[in-house]
Structures are given as C-alpha cells and as structure tokens.
Amino acid sequence: MSRFTDTFRNIFKIHELRQRIIYTLGLLIIVRVGSHLTLPGIDSILLSEAMKNQTSDNLFGLYDLFVGGAFSNAAIFALGIMPYISASIIIQLLGAVVPYFQKLQQEGEEGRKKITQLTRYGTVLISAMQAWGVTIRLYNLDLRGMPIIPEPIQGMAWTISTIIILTAGTVFMMWLGEQITERGIGNGISLIIFIGIINRFPFALLDEYRLISAGTRSIIIEIVILILMVLIIAGVVLVTQGTRRIPVQYAKRVVGRKVYGGVTQYIPLRVNTAGVMPIIFAQSIMFIPNTVLSFFPNNDFLQTINSYFHYQSAVYSIIYAIMIIFFTYFYTAIAFNPKDVADNMKKQGGFIPGIRPGKQTSEFIDNILTKITLPGSFFLAIVAILPAFVSAWGVSGQFAQFFGGTSLLIIVGVALDTLQQIESHLLMRHYDGFMKSGKLRGRR
Numbered sequence: 001m002s003r004f005t006d007t008f009r010n011i012f013k014i015h016e017l018r019q020r021i022i023y024t025l026g027l028l029i030i031v032r033v034g035s036h037l038t039l040p041g042i043d044s045i046l047l048s049e050a051m052k053n054q055t056s057d058n059l060f061g062l063y064d065l066f067v068g069g070a071f072s073n074a075a076i077f078a079l080g081i082m083p084y085i086s087a088s089i090i091i092q093l094l095g096a097v098v099p100y101f102q103k104l105q106q107e108g109e110e111g112r113k114k115i116t117q118l119t120r121y122g123t124v125l126i127s128a129m130q131a132w133g134v135t136i137r138l139y140n141l142d143l144r145g146m147p148i149i150p151e152p153i154q155g156m157a158w159t160i161s162t163i164i165i166l167t168a169g170t171v172f173m174m175w176l177g178e179q180i181t182e183r184g185i186g187n188g189i190s191l192i193i194f195i196g197i198i199n200r201f202p203f204a205l206l207d208e209y210r211l212i213s214a215g216t217r218s219i220i221i222e223i224v225i226l227i228l229m230v231l232i233i234a235g236v237v238l239v240t241q242g243t244r245r246i247p248v249q250y251a252k253r254v255v256g257r258k259v260y261g262g263v264t265q266y267i268p269l270r271v272n273t274a275g276v277m278p279i280i281f282a283q284s285i286m287f288i289p290n291t292v293l294s295f296f297p298n299n300d301f302l303q304t305i306n307s308y309f310h311y312q313s314a315v316y317s318i319i320y321a322i323m324i325i326f327f328t329y330f331y332t333a334i335a336f337n338p339k340d341v342a343d344n345m346k347k348q349g350g351f352i353p354g355i356r357p358g359k360q361t362s363e364f365i366d367n368i369l370t371k372i373t374l375p376g377s378f379f380l381a382i383v384a385i386l387p388a389f390v391s392a393w394g395v396s397g398q399f400a401q402f403f404g405g406t407s408l409l410i411i412v413g414v415a416l417d418t419l420q421q422i423e424s425h426l427l428m429r430h431y432d433g434f435m436k437s438g439k440l441r442g443r444r
Contacts, residue, residue, distance in 0.1 A: 010426060011422060011426070014425060014426070016425070017185070017422065017425040017426075020183065020184050020185045020425075021422075023183055023184045024180050024185050024186065024191070027176050027179060027184065028180075028191065028192070028195050030176065031068075031077065031173060031176060031192055031195065031196075032068065032195065032199065034070070034075060034076055034077040034169065034172075035067065035068050035069060035070035035073060035075050035077045035196070035199075036069075036070075036073055036075060037075050037076050037077075038073060038074055038076075039074050039075065039076060039078070039138075039162055039165060039166075040161070040162075040165070041149055041150070041153040042074050042138065042148055042149055043148050043150065046142075046143045046147075047073075047074055047141075047148045049143050050141055050142065050143040050148055051072045063080075063082070064200075067079070067080030067081075067082070067196050068080075068196025068197070068199040068200060069199060069200055069203070070196075074134075074138060074148075075169075076165055076166065076168075076169040077169045077173060078166060078169070079130055079131060079134070079166050079167075079169065079170045080170070080192070080193075081170065081173050081177060081189055081192050081193060082130075082284055082287065083123050083126040083127040083130060083170050084119070084123045084170065084173075084174045084177075084189065085281075085284050086122075086126050086285075086287075086288075087120075087121075087122030087123040087125075087126055088119055089281050089284055089285065090122060091115060091118060091119050091122065092330075092334065093330075095115075096330070120171075120174070123170065123171065124171060127166065127167040127170040127171070128167050130166075131162065131163040131166035131167055132159075132163055133292075134162070135158075135159045135162050135163065138162075139154065174189075176188065177189040177191075177192050180192075185418060185421050185422060186414070186417060186418035186421055187414070187417065187418075190413075190414045190417070191414060191418065193280075193410060193414070194410060194411060194414040194415070197407050197410060197411060198411065243268045243269060243270050243271065244271070244368060245266040245267065245268050245269070246266060246267040246269065246352060246368065247265075247266055247352065248265050248266065248267055248345060248350045248351070248352055265350075267341065267365070269336075269368060269369055269372060270372075270376075271372050271373070271375060271376040271379075272328075272373075272376040272379070272380065273332045273335055273336050273369075273373065273376075274327070274328045274331035274335065274376075274380075275331075275413055276413045277327070277331045278324045278325075278326075278327035278328040278330075278331055278377070279324055279380060279383075279410075280410070281323075281327040281330075281331070282320055282323035282324045282326075282327050282384070283384075285323060286309070286316070286319070286320055286323070289305075313388075316388075317385040317388050320381075320384060320385060321381035321382075321384065321385055322381075324377065324384055325377040325378065325380075325381055328373060328376060328377035328380060329373060329377065332369065336369065338362045338363075338366040338369060341362070341365060342357070342358060342359075342361040342362035342365065343358075343362075345357065346358055346361070352364060352365075383408070
C-alpha cells in the first residue's frame with residue numbers, strides 16, 4: 001500500500017504528466033456535463049417519468065450504457081461517440097476490399113490524414129441519420145398520453161434543429177477524444193466510452209439492491225449467479241491474455257570486432273491480438289438495424305423483424321457472436337501482418353528452425369496465428385453474450401449488461417492501457433511504477 005501511495009505521489013511530481021492527467025479529467029468532465037444537458041424543447045420532467053417505464057434489457061439500454069445515460073436523458077451528447085466508431089469500421093472494411101483505400105493505407109502520414117478526414121465525414125453522415133431516428137423515437141415517447149415534446153414545438157423546425165444539435169454533439173465529442181489522445185493521457189475515444197460505462201455502474205447496483213429489498217430477487221441465488229459469472233469471465237480473460245511463443249534463431253555474424261546473432265529469440269503471438277475492438281465493432285454494427293427500424297415505428301412487419309434483434313433473443317446472440325468471431329480475425333489481420341514479420345526476420349538473418357525463410361515462414365506464422373485466434377474469438381463471443389443468459393436467470397437488464405465483454409473487457413482494457421502510459425512517463429523520469437518490474441504485468 002505504501003508503494004502504491006508513493007507511486008501516486010510521484011505522478012503529481014512530474015509537471016508534464018500532472019498537466020496531462022488534469023487536462024484529461026477536465027475534458028471527461030465536459031463529456032459528463034453534456035450527457036445531462038437535455039435537448040431544447042423537451043419537457044425534462046415528463047421525460048424522466050416516461051423513461052422510468054422503459055426497460056433497459058434491449059439495445060437502446062445497451063446504447064445508453066455506452067453513452068453514460070445520455071440517451072435516456074435525451075441529452076445533446078445522446079449519440080455518444082458510437083457514430084465515429086461506426087465510421088471507422090466502415091473505412092477499415094473498405095480498406096480491405098477497395099483499392100483506393102488500400103492505397104491510402106500505404107501512403108504513410110499523408111494517407112493517414114486523408115483516412116482521418118474521410119472518417120470524420122462519415123461520422124457526420126452517420127450521426128445525422130441516427131439523430132433523425134432519435135427524433136422519431138422522441139416524438140413517439142409520452143407519459144399517459146402527454147408527449148414529452150409539447151405540441152406547439154413539434155414540427156420540421158424542431159426536427160432539423162435537433163438533428164443539427166445531436167450531430168454537432170457527436171462531432172464535438174470526437175474532437176474531445178482526439179484532444180485527449182494528443183494532449184492528455186490514454187486513448188481519448190476509449191476513455192469516453194470507459195467513463196460512460198463506469199457512470200452507469202452505481203445506478204445498476206442501486207436498482208438491483210432495490211429489487212432485492214422488495215423481495216423480487218433472492219439474495220442467495222443472486223450471489224451464486226454473480227460468483228459463477230465472475231469465475232467464468234475471469235477464466236475467459238486469463239485465456240484470452242495467453243500467448244504462443246515461436247522460437248527464432250539468429251545466425252552469428254561478425255562485423256568488425258562486434259559479433260551479432262547466435263541467439264534464440266521468441267515471437268509472442270497472443271490468443272487475443274485484437275483486444276476489445278471486435279466487440280466494439282460488432283456492437284456498433286448491431287445498433288444499425290434498430291436505428292433503421294426506428295424510422296418506421298408504426299409498421300407491424302418491420303417491428304416484428306425488430307423483435308429478432310432484441311437484446312435477449314437467440315437470433316441476436318447468434319448474429320452477434322458470429323460478427324465478433326469475424327471481426328477478431330479481421331482486426332488481427334490488420335494489427336499483425338505475418339508477411340512483414342517474415343520479411344523483417346529475413347533481413348536480420350533470422351529464421352524459424354525447420355522452416356525456410358520468406359514465404360514459408362509467413363505461411364507458418366499465419367497458420368499458427370489462425371489456430372490460436374479461433375479459441376480467442378470464441379471466448380470473446382462467450383463473454384459478449386453472457387448478459388442475455390444472466391438476464392434470463394433473473395438479474396435486471398441494466399445490471400446484467402456489466403457481465404458482458406462490451407463493458408467489462410472495455411473497462412479492464414482501457415484502464416490497463418491508461419496505466420501503462422502513466423507507467424511509461426514514470427519510468428522515463430526514473431520513478432518506480434505501479435509494478436516492481438516497472439511494467440504492467442499481463443500487458444507486456
């Protein structure tokens with residue numbers, strides 16, 4: 001405990017690190033404030049009463065979890081940062097199939113700037129579409145026949161102004177995330193999602209406590225379920241953090257009086273190279289049907305289709321799991337290129353024993369990566385669909401969402417990555433980090 005306290009004090013001894021942390025916290029406070037500023041023209045009292053009758057065991061409840069309650073508050077940040085993530089997914093998918101985007105990815109810094117610009121344009125377009133869906137939903141939301149939007153205000157002018165405000169809110173949050181990444185500490189976009197999820201956790205605990213106090217839930221059964229779920233998730237996290245090491249032999253070379261090589265090193269291949277990104281990608285895609293179908297609230301056929309995308313439906317779980325498996329392989333292919341690794345090994349005089357350098361080495365690494373990624377993707381899918389099973393056992397929908405990889409893995413992953421950046425600042429200035437080894441274990 002004393003070591004942790006000393007390390008915490010050292011953080012504020014470093015001027016640059018202290019400024020970065022304060023800057024990050026300041027922008028995150030702005031995000032939270034914007035999540036409670038209700039859109040103009042909405043009766044906040046009626047909205048609050050109407051939302052009490054809304055269930056949280058659906059995709060809108062999960063979306064509200066991502067944006068930290070801003071969606072249920074009908075706030076100016078109601079769309080959160082999800083449109084930006086959706087635009088990023090589309091651009092990355094196009095980079096895998098469209099030659100123009102493939103060329104941009106290979107152009108270095110200039111190509112990256114162009115991709116960033118296109119992603120921002122896509123964010124504006126997706127935000128506008130989702131904002132339109134939000135306005136339709138708000139028009140159909142009432143409390144015992146009293147609309148939350150007073151009739152004198154209803155009309156095209158309110159719809160257009162609300163779309164503009166919601167779109168501007170998302171663009172502003174995107175800018176805040178970029179500023180945190182550049183001038184703060186940690187990944188800004190991830191931290192915005194992280195702070196939204198953390199914000200909802202106390203409310204979920206409070207709701208569950210009220211249900212137990214009212215006798216609706218059995219405390220013993222609840223504790224047993226919680227222990228089982230924690231053990232399952234802990235096992236999944238441990239497995240997905242595992243690695244497979246490939247030995248690489250470097251031939252001995254003599255240059256002048258120095259001797260290079262002659263040693264064996266290892267290439268660590270993680271079971272879950274993609275981290276939490278497949279879950280975020282898949283979840284963003286799963287929001288699209290609800291967004292589109294929200295444009296047609298009075299169409300019985302489309303609403304029947306919408307029921308298949310209910311948060312607890314079997315169809316939703318199956319499609320969601322398949323998409324996570326797909327995006328795990330997709331993101332792994334982006335993050336780790338066996339051909340580049342094989343080429344670098346060949347240039348440095350390295351080889352895998354029993355495998356010829358070049359193409360065969362690339363195929364060998366790709367084969368192993370494919371095999372170890374499969375169980376990693378299945379484990380991610382299991383964690384992601386756990387909330388549906390937990391809800392079926394009687395746990396409230398809002399509290400059950402915290403058992404999914406959508407929340408837990410994001411919380412753990414973002415927290416560790418942020419601490420790792422703080423650790424790097426401490427070590428550069430010869431301070432001890434949070435771990436004795438100077439590195440965050442499990443994230444090496």
